[in-house]
Amino acid sequence: MNLLWLIPAFPIAGFLFLALAGTRLSRRAVSIVGAGSVGLSALVSLWIAGQFFVSPPAGYAYTQTIWNWLDVGSLHLPIAFYLDPLSLIMTLVVTCVGFLIHVYSAGYMSEDEDISRFFAYMNLFVASMVTLLLASNLVLLLLGWEGVGLCSYLLIGFWYRDPANGYAGRKAFIVTRVGDTSMLIGLFLLYRHLGTLDIQTLMARAAHQWPVGSPLAVAAGLLLLGGAVGKSAQLPLQTWLPDAMAGPTPTSALIHAATMVTAGVYLIARMHVIYQLAPSAQFTVGVVGAATLTLAGFSALTQPDIKRALAYSTVSQIGYMFLALGVGAWSAAIFHFMTHAFFKALLFLGAGMIIESLHHEQNMFKMGGLRKELPVVFWTFLIAGCALAGVPLVTAGFYSKGLIVWQAEASSAGRWGFWLVAVFGVFLTSAYTFRIIFLTFFGEAKSHVHKRPGLAMTVPCIVLAVLSLVGGFVKTPEFLGNIHLFTDFLHHALPPVAVAHARAMSELASEGWVTLALIVGFAVAYFCYIERPEFTASLTRSALGNALHRFWKSDWGMDWLYDRLLVWPVMWFARVDAGDAVDSIYTGIARLCEWFYQGVRRTETGQIRWYAAAIAFGTLIFVAVVLFL
């Protein structure tokens, strides 16, 4: 277990090597270094996970201190990694899924001229993400947090020659920055009142010092939630994620679907004690999740662009995780994170292969009939789609989402409203998922396939497809084998959900409703896009339908609203103050210095008589000073 430091060290080494020498390597070498470093990292985490299962450390937690980072007064910040079931599972998923996506990238990016830059960024991302997960204190966590933000920005704008991509990168960076600021204030608050930034000590002190419902805990919880919604693209800061699809598709799969965007979920789970002390903050988490999952679901239904549709689906699925966190179903949230990482990464990888084989066509209405042309893509995409919709029994998504839906009501912090929204969300998910599948793979072919994906791209997809199928069998409902390996393991780090048995509905009933919602969603999608596509077309042409369609497609007008509320006023002020009144003070100082310069330079005449006179004159004055003062 003392190999822990190697998990971030390999990708960092890969990043440094590629950044310094990448342009001199062949494409093949770049791919080997880029994917290999993450592969080694994944092997180490698998090895450590094995050790952890076989002989768990005392208290199911292991801390490794690398060196002292800062030691000033009472502030003691080591570079230390903390491994417990929570960080272990997240690290495993990040490195393993990360490795598969790196392998896929080796194929996907093989013809890009900047492949070494791409892999350097990707390696830096994995290193930062793992640092975020393993950090034992909040400042190191913040370092990873900002590191993944930076990589996200760099990769969204990877093809920087198109200004739109740069714009999308900036948007992502600035919007998440809003959340980061809130999180930073939260950290200041925690340090101010609890005197430490070490996460475990912090939790212990919080539980000891703050009573339940303490306003400080609520404030800290809400401030951290601000950071989480920024990074995880939840309401009201979700607007950056769909635009972030401007980056290369493997980036979308790794950063903007499987890993980075779930950092907010991790943060809240990691800081769960704060939320247990602040029920109102926790309730807010649930409300944010519930609201996001529905709104994003509607938006996903209306996107013509396959990647944007998947992006909204990601926002919506993370909404489920937030909902789970909001009702105290910590393990369920992490469970859904894991399965989501499998199938959502796979969906994006599949989308990438489709886009590439169709000459960078992203509009689903120009696709169709790809089922026979790209069989591997079709089958893996179908499996991932079923997992996303939560097709019962055989897919991982069914188990993780079903658990959340049930606990949304059954948990002692659960509510009927949450459950209702969650079930409705299942309907939406099923509808938009099958809409995507029907539009791309069924119907008549509208575009010609000119390129088929190679092995480097298909093999990771097949592995992820298998995981999307079997990944759920680590935790099954009571009436289906009652396996609870996953939750038992996590309960060493996160408290188990408190089920309010008195009023709770049965798990079977909940799953029944979920399945019903799924079937309805499937039926709607089938009717609208296979059976009667012309009906859908007429629907969107009608006045009300058109307005609603446009409203949802534009993400409920959030961008429009933010433009009016924030961007325009700032731009207006920038225009008005283009001369910058305050700046004139500094310009004035500069002018003054210049003026003085012009004055004193006249003394440098180059004439020796003048120099000698100055010496004599200076001496005279000094003699006068000492004599008469």
Add this chain to the structure above:
Amino acid sequence: MHPVDLIALLPLLILAATSIVVMLTIALHRSHRLASLLTLIGLICAFASLWVARTLTPTEASPLLEVDSYAVFFLGLVIAATFVVVILAYDYLEKQPVNREEFYVLLLVASLGAGVLIVSAHFVSFFLGLELLSVALYALNAYVFTRALPVEAGIKYLVLAAGSAAFLLLGMALVYARVGTMEFSQIGGLVSGGGHLLKDPLMLAGLALIVTGVGFKLAVVPFHMWTPDVYEGAPAPVTAYVATVSKGAMFALLVRFFYVTGASSLGPVFLVFSVIAIASMLVGNLLALLQSNVKRILAYSSIAHLGYLLVAFLAAGRWAVEAVAFYLVAYFITTLGAFGVVTVLSNGERDADSLADYQGLFWRRPALAGIFALMLFSLAGIPLTAGFVGKFLLVRAGASSALWNLVVILVVTSVIGLFYYLRVIVALFASPETAAPSPAPSPAVSASGASTLVVLSALLVWLGVDPAFMLQVIERAISSLKLL
């Protein structure tokens, strides 16, 4: 005089002997390589003999010379700086159309003068050291006499240095006339003993005239005007020498003389130094602002740096001496590095001193540009360089003596100074398209020159990151200074 005292003077004796050996060698066999090699060996021996001398400290070798650990420290600094100048000068002289070997004789004599200044405890040795240094520098400044600028620099320096030496002599005479002794420690005893000396016009006027002599060598306002012309005109390695060894030795003497005699705490003298410090900081930085000649920029910047040093000098006390010593070390390294880059870029026709020569240097010579930028960062006092630690110590010394006016001016003028350092750095990294149309001199750099620059940069960063070791050395060195 006891034979043991001769051992204490070994570093100076070796310097003197080396100059004679080199001179005789030239008479027998003219070889640039041999002359420079002998000089380097002599310098190494002199440096090594510091450890021998150190075991005997403190010893008053004669009433004129006092070898204490303070002197040993500065002797080491001067010898090391001379060593660097010799290495840099070798390649530089190779490109010049003049006899090269005598350069080293002059350089050794100058260093001997600087050494005498450092150990002097008496007006006689003070003046002797000063003149040894000055006379050698007249010739060194004009060494490349085939060009007009060096000759001009040499003559300007000659006239003004001789003139200011006259002021100094008169000052010494006035002080002697009043107190009847020329030994620093005895003057100190009289100053602290009798209150009447504090108001005595002869004494005060004498001190003011001594300030003129010292101020000229340090190039502080209003005795600074020669600096840019001489810096610009003199061959680059000589400029490096004038900027470091000559000023450093004089500052070491200034600290010793005024602290031992206690004269700097006299109200009027304190006032004079304060005026000089403030004027130097302001005028030096302002003059450099829009200069387009790199050697002149460095000249003006050196005026400002001496002003900063005077702040610590005025603060007095242990911290002040520590700050002065550390700052001088940092200043030596930085200045040698900066002029070292100028030296290696210069060719036989002219020195690389125009800002245009440095336009886009980074794209042609990344390593040299990086080193130059590092030196400029240190001069500007950016963290992680020795210059930052030095400036920090200066501010600490000033603040601990509550010299708020001086400290505030130090900080404000440092900000002004940042501008012209950054101007040069911006030029270094300017895109290659905007570089000067006529290709600037860009000769090959020898291994010795390159490694010297690398070592200087490494020292700079080391002192900036981990100054503890150097501070310890300084602490031990200055313990010998009898502070009032």
